[in-house]
Amino acid sequence: MAQATSPIPETALPSAGLTANPAGLSRPGALAFITPGLILIVVFLAVPAAWTLYLGVTNYALFGPQASHPSFVGLANYAQALHDPLFLSAVVVTVAYVFGSAVVGQMVLGFALAWKLRQAPAWMRQPIETLVLFAWIIPAAVVGFLWATFYGPPPQTGTLNTVLHTQVNWLYQFPIPALIVFNIWRGTAFSMLLSGAALNTLPPSYLETARLAGASGWQQLRDVVFPSIRGTLLTNLLLITLWTFNDFTPFNLTGGAIPGATTLPIYIYHEAFEFSLFGLGSAMSTIMLLINLIIALGYLWVLRRTAR
C-alpha cells in the first residue's frame, strides 16, 4: 500500500475505499497529515505520563536547590504514600465513589433509561433525554455550584433540606453517598446515549421473536439484548470508570475541604500544589495510573473471554 496509484475502479467497489486509498495520499503525505496531532499528543499526553513515573522517584521541586538538582530518592515517596492514612482513605473514598456512581449508578440508570425510553411516547422521550443531557452539558464548575447549594446545610439551607424539612449537612455527614448521587446525576447521559446507540443496532426481529416465544422483559434482556451488545456495554463501563476515577469535579462541590469527600485527584492536588510535594504527588499519581491500568487490563481480559 505504499503509493496510491492503484487503478481500481472505485465506483464498482465502494467498500474498497478503505484499502485502496482513493485519496491519492502517499505515505509521506499521510505522515504530514498526522504529524501536527502526533506532536501535540506526544508532548502533552505521552511525555507527561512517562514523566510522572520519573518524578515519583525524585524529590523534585520547582524552586530551590531541588529544582536544578533533584536527587533520586528511590521508592521513598511510594513508601510514604502507602503509609499515609489520608492517602489510603482517599483511595477507599475514590473506589467507593467510582463503584457506586459509575459502575452501578450511571451504568444501570443509563441502560434502564435507554431501554425504557424506547417504549415511551415521543412527548415523554424527548424532554427526558434532553434533561439528562443537560446535566452532562452544563460546565463542571456550575454543576459543582448547583449541587453545593442543593445540599446546602443550615444556616444556608439548601433545596434538599427544605423539601425534606431536615437540617442535615449532607456533604459532611454522608460524604460518599452525597457524591455518588451527584455523579449519577452528572454522568448518566453518556451511558444512556451509548446504550441507546447499541440497542438501535439490534435487529427488531430478535426481540419480536423473543416476545412471541413468551419471554418476559427480563428474559429478553438476559438472553437476547445483553449477549448482543456486551462489547459496547463493556467499553462504556471502562470509559466511565476511568473518567470517574480521574474526575476533579467533587472539588467544585466541596472546595477540597471535606476529609470524607476527598478523592484521590483532590488529595494529589493538595499534596503537589498546596504543599509543593511534587515527588510525593507524582508517586501517588503513579499508584493511581497503576490502578487505572489494572482496570483497563481487567476489562480487556473480560472482553477477550466473552468474545470467545
Place this chain on the structure above:
Amino acid sequence: MSTRDLARLDAGPRRAHRLVNRVLTYLFLVLVAVFFVVPVLWLLTAPFNRAPSFTVSLSQPTLQNFPDLFKNPYSASSLLNSAIYSLGSVVLVGGCAGFAAYALSRVEVPGRNLILIVLLLLSSVVTGSAAIVPLYFIAFNLHLIDTVPGVILLMSGGLLPAAIFILKDFMDGVPGSYEESARVFGANPLQILRDVVAPVVRPGLAVIAVWIFVNAWGNFLIPFVILRNPALDPASVQIFSFQTSGGQAVLRTAAAFALLYTLPAVVLYLVVQRRYGFRFYGGIKA
C-alpha cells in the same frame, strides 16, 4: 370451555399485568425527570431573585443582578477568556484531528486500531488529574504558565485522541468513489479533503466541534493550575472564586454569572442537536 374462553380468561391477567408494567415504567420515567430537574431549578430562579438563598425561591424578582454582575471587571473578561480558550481548542483539535483522522482512515498503518484504542485509554486517564504535576512542569519549562496558548495546548493534548477516534469513524463512511472522481480532475489530497470529504462529514465535524467546545468551556483543573493572573481566568475558575468568597451580595451575582456561563454550551448543543442530531453512530465499539 372452548379455547376461545380459555384465551379470554388468560387475556384478563395479561392485560392487567401489561397495565401495571406501563404504570411502573411511567412512574420510573417521571421520578427520573424529577431527579434531573430539581438541582437545575436553582439556576433558573436564583439569578432573578434580589435576595437569593440556597433554596429555590423567587421571592423578590429582579433583573438587576445582571447589570450588577458586570461591575466586577472579571465577569466580562472571564467569559471572553472562556470563549477564546474554547474556540482555540476547537480550531486546534478539530484541525489536527481532521487531518489525522483522514490519513488514518485512508492509509493502512499496521496496528492502527490498537494504537487508537491505547491512545484513547491513555487520554481518559492522563487528561484527568493523574498527570497534572508533569503537565504543570511542561508548561513551566515551555514558558506556558499564565499564557493563553498554554491553556489551549494543555487542554488540546488530552482531547485529540478521542476526537481522532470519533472523526475517523465518520470518514470511514465516505465512499472512495467521491475522491476517485475528484482525483481524475486533478485535485490534490488537500483539495480533496477540503472540498469533497469535509462537506460530506459535516455532521461528524459538528458533533466533534460541540464536544471539544463543551469540554474546553467546562475545563476547570488546567486553567486553575497554570494561571495566576486573574485577568486570564476563564469563567470556570471565576465562578469558583465567586462561590468560595460567599456572602449574600456575592451569591446574587454568582447565580447570574452561573446562568450566563451555562447558556452558550447549552445553546450550542441545542443548535447542533436540531440540525444534525447529537448521537453516537454505534461508533464506539470494542
